[in-house]
Amino acid sequence: MSRKACSPDNAACEGFFGRLKNEFFHHRIWEGVTFEEFNERLDEYIRYHNKRRRKKSLGWKSPEEYRLSLGYAA
Structure with a gap:
């Protein structure tokens, strides 16, 4: 998350949450x-989101x- 009133960063964070x-x-x-x-399940979800969840906007x-x-x- 970034500084106050930085719309592009705020939009990305709001979308993720x-x-x-x-x-x-x-x-x-x-x-x-x-x-x-709960913490373990949340960690698993975040790993899934970053490593395996495909997004159309990123070219699948x-x-x-x-x-x-x-x-x-890297």
Whole structure:
């Protein structure tokens, strides 16, 4: 996340958190789940999102594949 009133960064963050809530948090029963379990599941989701979840706007690549194709990640 970036500085205040930086619309492009804010839009990207809002989009990610919206997807996180829709795909990961909502429509699940969290009763009885400990903080450690929740934290592990959240970590798994974020890894899935970055490494395996394909996005149309990235040419049907995952965020990690897209960054690698641009030379931003090693």
